[in-house]
Amino acid sequence: MSVHVSPTSTYVKVFLTLILLTATTVWVAFYDFGILNNVIALGIAFAKATVVVLFFMHVKWSSPLIKLIAGAGVVWLVILILFTLGDYLTRTIHYTAPPI
Amino acid sequence: MSEATSTGYPEENYLTQGSTLKSWLLTTDHKRIGVLYLLTISVFFLLGGLFAAGIRLELATPQGDLVQPETYNRMFTMHGILMIFFFLIPSIPATLGNFLIPLQIGAKDVAFPRLNLASWYIFVIGGCFTLWALVSGGVDTGWTFYTPFSTLFSNSHVLPAALGVFITGFSSILTGLNFIVTIHRMRAPGLTWFKLPLFIWSHYATSLIQVLGTPVVAITIVLVAFERVFHLGIFDPSVGGDPVLFQHLFWFYSHPAVYIMILPGMGVISEVVATFSRKRIFGYKFMAFAVLAIAVLGFFVWGHHMFVSTQSVYAGTVFSVLTMLVAIPSAVKVFNWTATMYNGAVSWDTPMLYAIGFIGLFTIGGLTGVMLGTMGIDIHVHDTYFVVAHFHYVMVGGAIMAFLAGIHYWWPKIAGKTYPVFWSKLAALIVFIGFNLTFFPQFLLGYMGMPRRYHAYPEEFQVLNVLSSAGATVLGVGYLLPVIYLTYSFFFGARCAQNPWGAVGLEWETTSPPPTLNFDEIPTVTGEVYDYSPKKEAQVV
């Protein structure tokens, strides 16, 4: 039976990292970085999610198949978002509510 | 293999393990669950077919004088919902897939038998919601539930119908999940990926779509329901919502869903063509990768339903070119089936007749799909009968033909009985003729400009509509025949041999019908897949 058991200290470290990242994201939200605002907020969220997936959810030690499935979920969501966004970003007739 | 089983009908099999209602309703045996599904989807098919009969009856005359327009709209909506969500999507996977996947990979059951039963119950509950919508007066949004009609304007019973679709969605998701795990984890020793029958490959691809696509339509439908009930403003144009966003979310699932409907059929056809040509499928690996390619590429083309929806032209262009790409693996499949028959030993048994019908009709349906994917053509034929003809060619001419091929092929395995050869061949012929008579005229109607979902139409369209209605009657008879003779066969048919077709594949290594745990002893696989050759009779030890 090959189950990887992480030491408690790993989990605590992960926990502290997550709290730290949360504090950071709240803190930077009050500053204006222009178009980078969204990038920073989502970047930190992705970092947090990755940490949870790798350590709390043990993907770091899981089989390639599990990694693939976890990745597929994310990739498919990206397909959905990107292609839908592609429509909105390239529309030539603009979204206007005409007075009726 | 134990000797006793090869002589024929075993006295102890999954059918004889209890005959009480309870033994069926609480079973976790994948074979029994497959049979339960077969019964339920047949009911939904007949119901959906009844609505089709209503549609065709109304359209026999141009005036729209048989029923009120509201009634007509409810008829085609219920027809679409029942046929898509409650018949065709579960048809092959939940019946034949459930029955055969564990058998074909040499397992005792699917990975999660109780989840499997739960999926059936979820399906039935979803069906009940839809029936509730039906008896309380029906829905009139079309199966596509387009907003804002469905959220703000329709005064029909959208809520139960939406919940019905939402709930069934989870049955589909869980079935797909179960199959993927089963195929990964439960294969018999020695059964490597490239020894799997194509039926398994196509179910694997289908399951991926079910797991990754269905949740999106589920949440979208819930939003529609909430917008109706709690006045959430998400697609409502008056708060800035965009109905086109609904269409994106809907088709993100519903285009891949058409591959949920056809891929299992392709799997069946591969088995049938191989068995009845007594030949290994030509280009096996290409066939295996083709189903995966269809499943994956199928997620990139949904915008081809929205060319004239005010979607951006650039997005439309990208979706159009990707649509062309998804046609290629389908082409590969069609050519490989044809090549398999070349130099084969082709028998004309009933399943093969259906399979031949499938190849021809699917090709027509698929090619007209490619035409629809061409933006310059779609601008004229979108939402006309050309589209109706296209999708009935792929769904009825394709998927249902495959389903019937599969049922006739594995019937001896499921029931352990034979069915009348003459009647079954006659039915295949009637279905083929009736089908073409019903739906070919619709291509012409579509290009002439007859819009779909029309309860009344200008008089110049009548001749073709009458032809179509006449064809539908023939088709109805064609479908009724198998229902009758298969029911008869199940109870009164003669017992058949364990492997009446001389087919290879693990499912034929056990008795017909199989015992509850499928195999007396889990087989170990050493030979190749589809190893048809006179010398090696049995490659499975």
Place this chain on the structure above:
Amino acid sequence: MSSSHAHAPGLAHHFDSYEQQRQSASLGMWLFVAQEIMFFGGLFTAYLIYRLMNPVVFAVASSELEIKWGALNTGVLILSSLTMALAVRMAQLGKRKAIVGFLCLTLLLGLTFVGVKAIEYTNKWHHHLVPGEHFSFHLSPTEIGALQSHGIDVSDPAQAYYVQSRAEMFFSLYFAMTGLHALHMLIGIGLILYILRPAWKGRFNLDNHNFVEGFGLYWHFVDIVWIFLFPLLYLLGRHLPHA
């Protein structure tokens, strides 16, 4: 069928070994998680598109949410993920009492989260921020100023309507997304209650702790959803009223 496993406790009849059973369970659970990603994914897509179309109003509307509650709940959930991870660890080690202890902690944290969420919802209700007939979005002078600096003049009735309606859409999405998330939390809480008994009875041992492990995946996933909801709903555009 290898008869040696015939009486193995907790091993289902159709599996050959605990290992096969465990791997099936974990693959199944991961597929379920992938399914959940897409389930929430539809909502996230809608949110992103609408946010992109109405960035200013969404930013102003989001400043109605109280960061303190959002941040607190983020902390609570992360902590609950820690306790959940430790519960799974104890299951892997087969420590019965520790499993139960950590599960109880997780349960408490989950309840805290839901409680805070309830407070927030009540506040929204009192501020008429629940979409529907009673919805009305009151703008503070700073918010009016922020809108003005982006060219939206609320003294024009048409533009005022624009702001009201887009704000209503923001709150529709807010309730849909947090509501679905809260529903997942409630289901999670229910599941903890459901497994506490078998955990106490020592059903989860070295060979068989799939349920705890699978449930852990679910709990962490729900945590991840919140990790995205928090910045998207509460934080983005926070700088605006100050600009």
Place this chain on the structure above:
Amino acid sequence: MELFKHLPLFPESASTVAGKVDAIYFFGIFLSAFFSLLIAVLVVAFAVKFRRRHPDAYGVPEKTSTPLELTWSIIPLLISLFLFGWGVKVFIEVNQAPSNAIEYTAVGKQWMWKFKHPEGNREINDLHVPMGTPIRMKMTSEDVIHSFFIPAFRIKRDVLPGRYSEVWFEATKPGVYHLFCAEFCGAEHSRMIGSVHVMEPAAYEAWLQGKEPGQTAVASGEELFKSLACITCHRGDAGSRGPILANLDGGEVELANGQVVKSDDAYLRESILNPRAKIVKGYEPLMPSYQGQVTEEQILSLIRYLKEINQKVADAGDATPAAETQTAANEG
């Protein structure tokens, strides 16, 4: 290809883009026919030629041929990419209005089309346009999604609430053509049909200047009854959404609240301008108000006409049976 166009199974081509759409369609049909026949012939031929003649016969095992697989992947790929490119070209041509196009507006609503000419004339369901002039239709919807579809022109575009969409055409042949609503929009979707009247430019001018003079009140009332789309709901048969307009010349009308009122000019006027004031028994308050859309003169013509058809129905003697079916249908 000319040959096909004369078949009765083919739609009229009456716009500059129709030929382009037809051309690519014919190519698509040719392609589909070619491959379908190819596959059908091969499958049937193989089934016959390699028919199993002996119960124990086996097929000849063959190796996979990668070159063959590539051939039948790449050829369809090239063909379909060609089709794609052509399709995009046609699509853009059909969508991109020339810069000199004249702007008309169309508003879709359940279940009628309302048009406005650049000169300010308004029409319902009928659209008069001059031949040889590119026309850009700016469209929006008051309620749900509709779709503006003129088969003879080979154009189609969805019409959405809360936003504008556009379509353009240049008619090439005088005549009357169908205008369909192609997106499902509710009960009367199939009756949201209009007519496009393509006129020679001179005739169009004349039409714009004013309707032909010397029409009787009843005749212009009849024309209005059609052009204002009254006819879509008051078709005079059991299936209509609105009541059969019979017995209106001084007869009695039973209202939904049980009241019985006398049908006179005032009642009829109110029915047109403020239909919700008195709802006829057995009907939904569906009728839109025509306030502001009809002049007083037109109302008079309409009333004259309504009284007239009342006469006709009574004379034909089928008023009563029709009315009975009507009630039967409503109770059922």
